[in-house]
Amino acid sequence: MRILTFLLFVITASHAQNLTVRGLKQPVEVLRDGWGVNHIYAKNEHDLFFAQGYMAAQDRLFQLEMWRRQATGTVAELLGSQELKRDIGTRLFRFRPQDLDAELNRYHPRGSVIVRAFVEGINAYVTQINQTPDKLPFEFKTLNTRPGLWTPEVVISRHQGLLSNIRDELNYGRLVHLIGADSLRALQWFHPKANQNDKSPDLTLHVDGKGLMQNILELYEAFRLPVRFSKADKTMGVTMEDEALNRASKGVGMPSLQVMASLPPLTPSQAEIDAWFEEEKQFVGSNNWTISGEKSASGYPMLANDPHRAQSTPSLRYWTHLNAPGWNVIGAGEPTLPGISIGHNDYGAWGLTIFDTDNEDLYVYDINPANPNQYRYKGRWETMRTRRETIAVKGQPAQTVTLRYTRHGPVVFADAKAHKAYAVRAGWLEPGCSPYLASLRMNQARSWTEFRQACMASRVPGENMIWSDPKGTIGWQAVGLAPIRKNWTGLVPVPGDGRYEWAGFLPIAQLPHSENPKSGIIVTANNNLTPSDFPHRDAIGWVWAGPSRAQRIEEVLADGKRKTLSDFMRLQADYVALPARTLVPLLEPLSSDDGPTEQALAYLRKWNYSLDMNSVAASIYVGFETNLRRAFADLVIPDDAKPYLKTIPTKRLLDWAVSPQLIISRPINRDSLLLACVTQSVADLTKRLGPDMETWVYGQRTNKHITLTHALSDLVSDEQKKRINLGPVARGGYGETVNVTGSGLNQEHGASFRIVMDTEDWDRTMGINTPGQSGNPDSPHYRDLLPLWAENGYFPVFFSRSKIEQVTEQKTVLKP
Template identity: 25%
Template sequence: MHKNMKIILALLFFIFVMAITISILGYILINKSLPDYQAKVPFPSLSEQAEIHWDELAVPHIYAKHDLDLFRLLGYAHAQERLWQMDFFRRAGAGRLSEIFGGEALETDKLMRTWGFAYIAGQIADSLSLESKRALAAYSDGINQFIEINSSRMPIEFSLLGYKPEQWKPVDSIVIQRLVAMRLSLAWHVELTFYRIAAKFGVNAAAEIFPDFPSSPQKLGDLLVGKERMLANIQKKIHSAGRLAGWASGFAASNSWVVSGAKSASGKPILANDPHLELSAPCFWIESHLSSPTYKVAGMSIPGIPGIVLGHNKSIAWGFTNGMVDDVDFYFEKIKPGKIDYYWDENDWQKFSFRTEKIDIKDQRDPVFIDVRHSERGPVISDVHPLLNSDSTVVTIRWTGASFSDDVLAILQLNRAENSDDFTRALQHIGAPCQNITYADKEGNIGFQLAGQVPLRRDKKGHLPYRGWENKGDWLRSLALKNLPNSWNPRSGFIVTANNSSIAAGTNYYLSNAWEPDSRARRIHQLLLEKEKFAIKDFQNMQMDEFSLHAIDLLPVLSKNMDVQKLSKTNRQIWQLLLEWNGEMDEVSAGATIFNHLYIHLLDDLFKDQLEPEIYHEFLRWTNIPIRAMENLMANPNSRWWDDQQTTDRERLPDILLRAFNQTCEQLIENYGDGPGFWEWGRIHRFTLRHPIGQLPPFDYIFDRGEYNMGGSAGSINKAEYRFFKPFAVDVGASMRQIIDLNHPELAYTILPGGQSGQPFSDHYDDQITMWRHGQYKVVSMARDSLHSSVARIQIFTPD
């Protein structure tokens, strides 16, 4: 017994020692990568000593005596806070995820290599302006200096995946910029989905649920019926790649509005901006303040890209919303019999150009080689899998992002612009993605301009794939900036952009059909008419507004078409609750819960009987199309789409509404409880900040944050969007909020849905999330004396 006790005690002591050892090692591993915000850092390539002052929320205020030193320190700061995120972005774009994730990433890499982001970036890099090349080189130098002196202190993701970061090259930044451009494009998805539905039901029927298509749509004969599966597989490949490459949602929307001094309490313009992206950990943006002889600018930057993308200097402020432009076309190409390297181009056989891509795979000795064929228009995207092609037909893709543009130069010129002329000159260099860019300056001017490459197609359409051997789909040129939608100093005293249609009456070119519903834009417009003068606090309240005009617009239509006598007593009471609801999608609203459940059931009862599951899934993927489809069909209660194909009766809107509402009531009571007190919207409408490695349990406990309750909806200013095929998990929201009053252009009111750091054990990984959720803001000042000595932490960088 005594001997057994000794063994037990020895075992317990061993376990205790091991636990202490593991804890110590874990602590060292976790903390060794966290930055020292008060370090003295050697940086031989600097021209002179420079400093970064870090505020209490880890916003870097970078002070340099030379412009290129400024970009060196920005690169260092980005790497210090977000190096693994930056490396992940460049690998995702370049098709190199297999090197760290293994074979499961191979299909994603094949797609990215075929699309050719790294290939495109290499061509762009060679033709950039000298100014852009120098800024990119300096920025890369800063990243590499961080990697060199912190080689044993890398973020934990590198240790978990067992690799070290390579040196940063300027082309890596261009890869990321083009990856972001692709992420913000909706056109390819809409085009493929419309094609698949039109091929089955005809163009006219499809146009009922895809509003705003050209008035003279292509005929069904143009669709090359029988190629649906080829395009369906391409669509599936792109979305599968997105899940692994970090944009599972892929959707991007935004709000921005600006008022003139006439409507501002300060007497100067005020500008607000909140881009809507997939909510993630770490955040998409990193905030920075840059100060050098030429640059005095602050705002949001993208990790991996030099400069401030959204922000302000001491003269102007600007914001972005997605232009929703159709910047992609697909082409069926006719292949020469027995000659896969030739395709027919209107009058003659043309030879594809070829490039070979080598993909290395983790834990596999032999790499995979793929051959990519290029037509005059672009790569053979159907080559991502040989089974997607037929002997006679392949599919190529043309995208504006494959054309040259010096978007880095646009950022640099925006950062130092002093007036509207400087601003407009900077926009000339934007290629992809197309953005609506709002503007305000200290002289009192306000405006907006759509900027980016917009293709002018020969047939002025572009909403369906083309026959490559005809010339209808040729891109003749890009439209000039001055011919794109814009507005300057309107009589109303304000400008609103919220991804709604910006096409003016009489426009004779095709821009897009993928607009967001106009409910957010109309709500902003409505609020801007309610007061004579606005202050910062008013704009903060507006950015958190959760009222749904979309829902309120539908309630009278629903009321008109509901046969209340056919409802049970309980369901009639629930129906009355819905009709009395005020349209607020706040966290405690039961009406919001009833409405959103009813909406899902209406969609299902409308389309599930007619659309195959896979097509229906793609139709629901991004909410703007099904919401606009529902608006159209509510105005047409006798549309063929209301008829349930699984019954012998002819159903119309009232029949489907009754069925959907009964299903809604049953679900509410069964899932949440008997009574509206259990149906608070925020209890079921929730979000999680997800990290790419968090997809692999148990790492989600380390890297992810949440779940959190959330109000709002896809149609509210405070956007909180869930995918209709995955209710009610929020994917998309405000990726940042920023407000600038040009009466004090050195100040910005900002917030992020997370924090500045990309390291999950840092205090700054998620120290802004509570403020973001509750509509609170921090104030970031460009004034050097604004950082109190008790708060500021200073890194000093010396060239010796």
């Protein structure tokens, strides 16, 4: 009903505008629909991707600018010395192709033409808007800066990629040193294993454990972290000349470099850094599934996908429809990349989730005491490669740094006293590893065979790619760069002396895959789908997301009822917490002399295990499980290990709850602990929501909600904050539900983008993106999708020209 009501208000008589854009070969039509999606119709391939870049820049200019600065290591030029380590890390890990055109053509036979056209389109818009700076989005005015021009190297940057496990590898090494390999295997859930008695993975540490306790990955972490802004940044983008003019006009003298340099830095603590990476590790995931025609109401295969990333304004995802000779594809990717990473064309639909490949390793070297640029390799001293970089720093002289590289990769840390150096071998620095760009090949696939062949070019990140088509085929292909390790697992740091080398990469075709399984169902949710007898265990990861989401999806899809798109939408919004099915029954025989605790137990006994927004039991349960996790972690994790093992896998928590003696050797009264955690949940909720338990509904402002805070929120007035910050909006679910909403009270991760497709009719596709297509608060499409998303709603994603024209709100003709 909400969708139909919305349709009634869409302007069907489109308002046309003509824009002259230098760089086009022929006119391009862009139909923007009522939900802000651009449907681009071009007469040739160059103009198609030129227009994609141009329109993305129009909608997401500040997002693109920050991407450009992060990709090029020029954030300190804008924000000062607080970002110097980020820029050093970026340049240290920057991919520098020997042959740029050859690199671009790895992603598509005409990749060079496509990427260059996309960049030309971005630059055309940047050039135009810089001629009228008063029309720039507010972020540029707030920071007193302007957007810069792109190059193809910016597109193929690796800085944004969902990379791998180097932080875990370092922490596992520290934990083996502190508590031993057996204890670590008992606390972490490494799998798959051949059987219950399997003692793998091998966690033997062959390097000095004490040395691992240093801040080895500081530069790596610096370039991966999101950019944060402080009030001081309001002047950091001003040139010295501009600042002089401003102050002269007010009769104020020019500030000295020392004064500007003394602005308080915004450097996150190690605890904040750890918390961010922990959140990313836990909640950067996705769901996708596809069913055969025998399982659907239409008789045709259907497919759904909802990738989970950080919630933000604007969204990471960006919808686009690309139509030109040889191209007709719709869906979403990232606004900084050409093509569509999730969606469909005329022939089939596809989606992705993360598949755990391990393509990072930390190497430890002996350094020549007489020459710190030499390291021992196979019994001889080998000289590091060096590179000097000059980094502009706002308010200070430019900084010149020397970057060092071993044969394995960038040197991230040197211990001069111990004569040790540490380097990261990163598979994603190999050619052809720019994230998601291989989607360009997938966009033109006309069959499962062609789609699977396109997948062979998809190296980073590791993904579960699924496919369905109207001819009846469904399929799954795991993709990713998977180094072959002959003599170690890749889970702990190793000596860089030549004993531990990669033996090439596993061909993607040999990664797990299936076609038309007998069940008629394919489900991936970052869970482990690898058979225990998979012959290349050394090439993939040992740590996966818990199985709760996948098990719940499979449970619903295999209930014997033919599924519709409405069923798919309900499943993407599902709030059933499978861990509760194990934990809550353990509470049923328990009772308490404390009245509020007993009342809380009564709510849980009648609960249906769904974390609905209007449920009181949901609030009680989440508080209970949270406290149980903390209590369990305190019991099983030694104090000196806690900084390096932040969370316990849900699998281990449930194992302990059912059979405490399997995890904890000393006697413990499990029932007393469970009851104490319920009592603590009641105390926490009473403090936060008041004493009336009936008001403890889960979804409310002071409980489970989402508030989207703009990155520049601290730099603007209270009135402006109301315009750029969005929410609060009530939410349900948590980190283990199909509808992932994270572990915090404010939802910071989950699905901002969703899509459901029935291959019988592409015009029946439904989707959502939050909070809107545009990143500019002055646009009506900055926040218009948030109310619909908050109700787990969707808008129609029309594919045929006739349907699109019915919901077009504006037609733009880009003319050469």
